[in-house]
Amino acid sequence: MRYAVETFSLTKIFSDWWGRHKVCAVDNLNLKVKANEVLGLLGPNGSGKTTTLKMLLGLLHPTKGRAVVLGGDASSPKINARIGFLPEESYLYRYLNARETLDFYGRLFALPAKVRKMRIEALLDMVGLKAVANRPVGTFSKGMARRIGLAQALINDPDLLILDEPTTGLDPIGTRQIKDLILKLAERGKTILLCSHLLADVEDICNRISILYGGRIQAEGQVKELLQQTNKRQITTGIISDAAVEKIKQIVQQEDTECVISSPMDRLETFFIKTVTAAEEQAQPTSGAVSTTRLGDFLVSQTPVEGILDKLVSARVSPRAVPETPLTEQPEQEQVKKSILDQLTGRSITQSKNKQQTEQDKSQAGDSSDA
């Protein structure tokens, strides 16, 4: 199968009660998502992104055209079992707690009890909601609901992940985590279709993007190809002397072009995460935490079938977990922050090193283009 998702002149026209055509949300869309790529569907509000996703999932019927998902029709249970879907908001059952919510979705996939339990714990750990797993999701903040929504989309270890604005409502750390997660999933051969209007997010994680406007694709292609300025070059060095800079300038002038020299800027995101990490590390002695790596190890050794989820969990070497303090005593805000921080440390130590490298490259590219 070449394409994970393929649409043929997919069209959606919304009519009013009398059948009069009112809005043409999607217009002859021919979208192709290759297997194992991360495709970002971009566009301003009302450009038909969400409508397209809903048609792919069978939540809306196309007025014209056809959508093929994983080689079949997305409304058939066989195909559905291989899809993970996160809608534009996390629509959850308010009275269930986080663990029950995931258990419910796991049951819908008819996962065996053992597998289900293991995955739920791994996912709760991964999205940083372990400490609040027994609280009704109705009491969750938007970001927390988002996290549980994402966990829900991953419960079946899907081949195709359809995410509708996955990072809305999340704090910068949460956003970073989700982006890292998406990259990790892509590494493991998953296909990811996400739509967003947050350009920075899409730029970071997508192989390919399609820009929608008025229900039509306006531009499409590899992120690198679309964004690379082929008429410019950028060199990043360590700290060098002014004399060396002068020499470089001379060499550049010999090439008959100009050069701008400045210190590269950190991206605000990188800076923010650095700051919070530092604060977290200082607070470490007082937190008296328990390591969560044990659970990951347990998963790996007990169930080799678990695949991606184990790897995901074990890949994250988190040194600490949330302290086991009674939930009622602590103000909600603080708790949330703590769990997020705990999540963060694991990620920032192990994963963000090479990540930061690429980010710096990118930010520098951005700087030079600005200049």
Place this chain on the structure above:
Amino acid sequence: MKIAAAFVILLLILLPVMGFSVTGDGTLKGRLQTFVSYGLSLTSILLCLLTILVSVYSLTSDIEQKQIYTVITKPIRRWQLLFGKLLGVVVLDVALLTLFSLVIYGITLYIPKYFSADESERDQAENEFYTARASLSPAEIDVTKEVKETYDKLAQSGQLPEGMSRTQIFAELTNVKKLEKRAIGVGREMVWEFNNVKPRDPNASLFIRFKYDVAVSPPDSQVYSQWFAGDYRQIKYGTKPKTPIYRTAVRKDPVRTFREIEFLADAVADDGYLAIAFFNVPSNDTVVIFPLEDGLEVLYKADTFTGNFLRAVLLILFRLIFLACLGILAATFLSFPVAILFCLVIFFTATFSGFVLESLDFLGGNVAGVYYYTIRPMIQLLPQFDKFNPTKYLIPGRLLSWSLLVKGAAVMVAVKALLLMLLSLLIFSFKEIAKITV
């Protein structure tokens, strides 16, 4: 669901309060009848409303609050979702119905211990309330031929009453002819024969329950009579008597009032044959008529009160299952408030379906034709809740037979509720879940 909790608390308070505050007509039997009648009706109505609310809400809220997006995109079929909702509502109904019927049952058994009543009142309650008596009515005599003849005769002589439709005249004539068959002149006697009389115990009692109507009202409004009960064939064919034939002394009973005559069940022949004879004593000086429908019945204990109560509760459950299906159907294509209104209209029409049908049967002219082919079949599609009303059987201690229960289950659940579910499946399968009407 807070609303469910409110219903439960309301009922749990109301039922015991009712149990100890109702008095009925002052007798123990009256007290029991009033309590069971109100208690069961109240439970039934509240549970019906709750079922409608819950079944409609569970689906419409999923659609309106969009939780269904993440559920329907999982590997389940849409029918599974609908039947899941139905199952949830039915489980809730079964739980609540079990709870409340146990409360009612408990209080019903406790009332005689709590209130002081003399022996005769206790006997009366035992015989006429804590029992499940089967009733046998004399077979209806087919009078259509005679009616037709009379009608033709009237038509030929031009004596048909004016301003009445043919149907109305026929109905009137049929009534007259049927009453004629149940009228007994002075000094005459009439024998009714019953088959399939199956009392549980030959030493138990059988009851003749009757109500007199008279052509000329006697001065003291009393009718003198003599009754016989037993195997009439023994007299007819002069065989050796095997079973006793009971006869009453000449007795007097007030007109237009239900009376009962008790005799032993061993009067019934081995093959379940029983004959009842009424002798219009000459001192009466008037024709005695047994009104149609409930003018004459033979009652015998066929089951226990407990069995009857259980079947009555099951009958309520069938009603609830139907309403749950109805709620789900409404939720597949209507929003919450509209769906509730829709269900309530159907519920109340079904509750009074007998009355509605009867009252519309007397429409005249073209309207009748239109009605006959449009509204009438639609009303008949509804379940007849009043026809399968359990209190109708429990109050007079009548047997609610398994066959009636099965009939109720077949009509309300197996046919009508299933039809609703199929229809809702059809609508739901083609429904655009995320549809936005602009």
